[in-house]
Amino acid sequence: MSEPLLDIRNLRAGYRTPVVGPFSLQARAGEIIGLTGPNGCGKSTVLKAVTGEARIFDGHIERDTAAGIALQAQSPATRGEIPLTGGELLRLMGHDGRGLPPRLDRLTRRRIDRLSGGQRQILAVWAVLYSGARLILLDEPGNNLDREGTELLADALTALPADRAVLMVSHEQHLVERVCHRVVDMEASAP
Numbered sequence: 695m696s697e698p699l700l701d702i703r704n705l706r707a708g709y710r711t712p713v714v715g716p717f718s719l720q721a722r723a724g725e726i727i728g729l730t731g732p733n734g735c736g737k738s739t740v741l742k743a744v745t746g747e748a749r750i751f752d753g754h755i756e757r758d759t760a761a762g763i764a765l766q767a768q769s770p771a772t773r774g775e776i777p778l779t780g781g782e783l784l785r786l787m788g789h790d791g792r793g794l795p796p797r798l799d800r801l802t803r804r805r806i807d808r809l810s811g812g813q814r815q816i817l818a819v820w821a822v823l824y825s826g827a828r829l830i831l832l833d834e835p836g837n838n839l840d841r842e843g844t845e846l847l848a849d850a851l852t853a854l855p856a857d858r859a860v861l862m863v864s865h866e867q868h869l870v871e872r873v874c875h876r877v878v879d880m881e882a883s884a885p
């Protein structure tokens with residue numbers, strides 16, 4: 695079996711004090727893993743511990759650093775002016791702009807601060823999925839998406855190259871069931 699791209703062992707993480715753990719999970723290339731559980735159980739905090747935004751109190755996190763990492767955060771900064779077009783955002787994140795579905799292609803010429811919440815969301819998720827990073831962390835990627843947007847997202851996730859690993863926080867049962875190879879329920883794994 696291949697080495698994990700992400701190996702979380704007995705993690706206790708949080709902010710001033712721990713809010714989650716001990717929690718363990720390994721993600722290997724080719725896997726799409728769903729992270730579920732009730733509001734506030736610490737799903738986002740696990741992702742933030744991986745990216746260094748949350749504090750690690752105990753345990754450890756190892757990653758294949760050559761694989762690169764990309765995070766779609768739950769609340770992207772959208773306040774104020776963002777003088778970037780959708781196409782420029784994609785290129786900044788490493789997408790070459792080719793092969794976009796028509797729904798996204800239309801957004802490449804528009805400023806992202808003038809898009810709707812759902813349009814911004816699909817663009818942000820796309821930028822992360824196609825950034826070239828092999829470890830992909832998604833925090834509620836289906837937020838604000840309509841049915842067509844969710845289908846587009848599900849198709850993109852299932853068509854990802856086999857050398858990627860995805861850890862996806864989502865409340866959307868339908869999306870989780872359709873794309874995830876396994877689901878880790880954080881409530882069930884709580885001490």
Ligand SMILES: Nc1ncnc2c1ncn2[C@@H]1O[C@H](COP(=O)(O)OP(=O)(O)OP(=O)(O)O)[C@@H](O)[C@H]1O
Nearest residue numbers: 709710713731732733734735736737738739740863
């Ligand atoms: N920046 C922060 N500083 C302090 N506490 C925080 C911070 N962010 C989150 N928390 C707390 O940590 C706990 C876990 O929050 P987290 O956002 O990880 O949960 P979640 O499972 O992702 O929730 P949701 O499903 O509602 O998004 C909550 O009690 C929350 O109030």
